[in-house]
Amino acid sequence: MYLNCHTYYSLRYGTFSEVELLQLAKENEISTLALTDINNTSACLNFIRKSEEFNIKPVIGIDFRNGTKQLYVGLAKNNQGFQELNTFLSHHSHNKIPLPDIAPTLYNAYVIYPLERVMQLEKKTFQENEFIGISIEEIKKIPFSIYKSYIDKLVIQQQVTIRNKRDFNAHRLLRAIDNNTLLSKLQKIEECREHDKMIPFEDLKHKFSEFPFIITNSEELLNSCVIDFNFGEHRISQNQSLYLNTEEEDYQLLKKLCEDNLHKRYSKPDKKVRIRLETELKTIRQMNFVSYFLINYDIVSYSKRMEYVHVGRGSGANSIVAYIIGITDVDPIELDLYFERFINPFRASPPDFDIDFSWKEREDVTDYIFKRFKNVALLATYNTFKYRAVVRELGKVFGLPKEEIDKLSSGSYNVKTLDDISQLVLKYGELIKGFPNHLSVHSCGVLILEKPIHYYSATDLPPKGFPTVQFDMIIAEDVGVFKFDILGQRGLAKIKEAIEIIKYNRPELPPIDITQVESFKKDPNINNLLKQGKAIGAYYVESPAMRGLMRKLQTQDYLGLVAASSIIRPGVSSSGMKNEFIIRQRQPEKRKDANPILLEIMPETYGIMVYQEDVLKVANKFAGLDLGEADVLRRGMSGKFRSRAEFAAVEEKFINNCKAKGYSDELTFEVWNQIKSFAGYAFAKGHSASYAVESYQSLYLKCYFPLEFMVAVLNNGGGFYSAEHYIHETKMCGGIVEAPCINKSDHPNIIIGKVIYLGFGYLKSLEVLTVKRILTERQFNGAFMSLDDFIDRVVISIEQLTILIRIDAFRFTKQSKTELLWQAIFKLNTSKAKTTQSKLFKPNHKQFKLPSLKTTWIEDAYDQMELLGFPLCNYFEMINDELIENIKAKDMEKYINKTVVLYGVLVNTRFHKGSNEKLMRFCTFTDKEGDYFDTVHFSQVVDKYPINGFGVYACCGKIVEEFDFCSLDIIWTKKLSLLQDPRSLN
Known part of the structure; x- marks a missing residue:
């Protein structure tokens, strides 16, 4: 009887979940119930799935509104009707078009106009599927309305948005948050009504007892609606079922692909390989996963045609079929990968293929999928209200001062001292916490379905421009919609760019075949990097924890790395x-x-x-x-x-x-x-093995082309560490790192021989337009000959030019930075250049005689710290404290169980809460020679001796050893002072 019910997926409007709505209906003895969230279908599939548990017949639809103004409610007569409603809503959502006052013709859906709305529209004619909704409060209006004679068109429309006063208060708070206004200024038009509640079935019938035809109409309308999706044990795959035209054609294609590529993977396939292949093909066919494999193969084939690098992982990496046809590069025979993990007769869902592409190429691959296949969408995820964030929002809504809001959100308060308003903020913060706040795009999920996307959901169109459904991964799997995981990562971009840089920087070398992983696995030089924990920059094996683990395990082969990448996961570690x-x-x-x-x-x-x-x-x-x-x-x-x-x-x-x-x-x-x-x-073993393959590819490049590889690492946003540390590692590999240069640098970093010129992108205050002008001018008209030449050719403000001079980008002129700064001020007159038109004649520049103005290296270091975020010299060169007796990191094993002092530059620090709930800290440092040492700061020293920012620290502690890996249990630390900037003394 209730055909207009909301959940909290009526975002920032509803106040409870779809399951709580069903519970509410059961308590009120309702046997048929319609879910109609506002311009949203997120809860529909789960509402249908859960309704069976409550013995309630589900009906689904959409409450169509422009803002909070209700236009009409659409109810799906059947699955096709749901598709019609979704298509209608999505069209307006994608194109940002307001919904029309009158619903379009819908052949498989009902449309219910609220009485107040039809009175405003003075709507007199109604199509067969259109009705007028009457709420309890509107019963008294019927005898005085022209619509009292529309006996066959009147139905009950008692909106359900809240359950009680607390819900109503939460609803008003959500509306205030949505409107970014004080609660006291929230307009009534933005709220639901206090009587938008559910009452028991018999009470509802009693309210309409004077108009029994309204009750009859409502029952007939709801009874005629039948929606059906197969869930749980009865679900069937909704993914695209055929790649070609028939199941047999698909199977023969998959079989042929295996036959054609078998010898590329196994030069002499033995009986074990053939039996495994035959078994897999048979099982894949029996379980109707053939098209799933072929679609993944199609996607990977496109990437190969485009010369993109990819990594196939997930449980699908256990498959020999996937290995043979090139979806993955993990040999399940070599690794003895468990076939039943990949697929077994009890598994209703297809295996996971997580396919990684470079973060620069993933969007193009996604675009290809949308163009190549018919019914495609991205999967959604729900961003929920986090407690601290919602407390802040509620604090604003109640008009609390910022200091009070900060105190409440941080948890630094005594509940007994809080006033009534603050208590309300905390109370409703706890209630609203976990509500969906807005829909977002799943990090990697792509849906390729047999039926149109709108058969399952309405879609949004986020900034990326790909239609996105309104349900999440768990709902998707329940109904038989299985995602394709298309991920973007920086590790692959590093590999591809490193190869390009090598080709440019060392053109005399033959082309690199990065797919020769089998030879990489057997290379003692590469394996030695693993054993020594010298894998900085290499994907997945560079973190301090992984570096330490590999040294403890003495990892020096592929299988060892596969094990290490899984052992480090919290599951194995915590047990x-x-x-x-x-x-x-x-x-x-x-x-x-x-x-x-x-x-x-x-x-x-x-x-x-x-x-x-x-x-x-x-x-x-x-x-x-x-x-x-x-x-x-x-x-x-x-x-x-x-x-x-x-x-x-x-x-x-x-x-x-x-x-x-x-x-x-x-x-x-x-x-x-x-x-x-x-x-x-x-981790699945195949998943770990896939990571290990990529790690070996990175390690090969790090081992034999360290400088080019490190430049690629820096150009792709680094990894676990800061850019400053990757620059340190580049120097350790023999690189000469230079500050940005007007004539040599690009936006990214570039390498010429062994010299690396940092990119203009590191100068955070340098405008993108300035960089474009410099690079364009240099490309068309050659290198800059002097500061005057630069000023003549590039439109630039004094502020932007000052940045370039201070970073010493004009060092080729052999003039000091101070002299150049004075010259720039005189010549630009401290005003922004106004014209962008090239000068016809080269102007004569006035030459100024200046006294000798020299710049010191320490001034350069401070300018670099300000403009780049770090100095290009070693912090040890800058320290201003006397060093006490100390040891080097390489000598730690000689002092086990002894108290020593080590001096180190901070590389990384992280906190960890121990089993006793007390805070610990783990740090990684490099000593003066660039070698690593790790420190453990137990709870008694964490606060007493804080680690504040990068720089050199004196670390006093006891050296402990575990499996030949030494670390320092900290007793005290002290950050050393640096030489002062001489300019600050003037």
């Missing part, structure tokens, strides 16, 4: 199995301590669960769960379940099975707790 793995890796005699059953299941990882596949193996072979139940664990680990109920059921069966097998409770719970610790963190 204590990371240390156990290191012990068993380094001390083979300790492997006998493993449980023999687990050791037999996972010999490669010494009986320790490291990958998602290991969890499946243990669940299946250790605890006797079938692959379907094991798959529940897989989904649980990746955070894809909606509730923990199914996970709990599997837990109970796991424990019962272990008891039946005679395992001790200690062993059972030890294994189960390891499984639980993986939740949300475990």
